[in-house]
Amino acid sequence: xxxxxxxxxxxxxxxxxxxxxxxxxxxxxxxxxxxxxxxxxxxxxxxxxxxxxxxxxxxxxxxxxxxxxxxxxxxxxxxxxxxxxxxxx
Numbered sequence: 001x002x003x004x005x006x007x008x009x010x011x012x013x014x015x016x017x018x019x020x021x022x023x024x025x026x027x028x029x030x031x032x033x034x035x036x037x038x039x040x041x042x043x044x045x046x047x048x049x050x051x052x053x054x055x056x057x058x059x060x061x062x063x064x065x066x067x068x069x070x071x072x073x074x075x076x077x078x079x080x081x082x083x084x085x086x087x088x089x
Contacts, residue, residue, distance in 0.1 A: 046085055049081065049085040049087075050085055050086065050087060050088045051087075051088055053087065056081065056085075056087060059081075060077075060078055060081055063077060064077035064078050
């Protein structure tokens with residue numbers, strides 16, 4: 001393979017590696033919401049935490065399981081769900 005072809009291939013690879021991820025990145029939908037929409041979305045989230053046991057356990061695992069660096073903080077995270085968003089049967 002000639003120097004020209006190798007150089008062209010390397011240049012094309014650099015372009016692809018820098019442009020494709022930027023094209024694939026989509027703005028978050030909630031970045032453009034109004035304050036009223038944010039309040040409504042937050043209320044819906046709170047409602048799910050209080051009424052859907054599956055959603056509640058999913059969020060607890062997602063938010064609290066990664067906390068492993070401070071003893072007791074993980075348990076405090078789990079307890080905060082009962083304190084701030086108690087489950088309504």
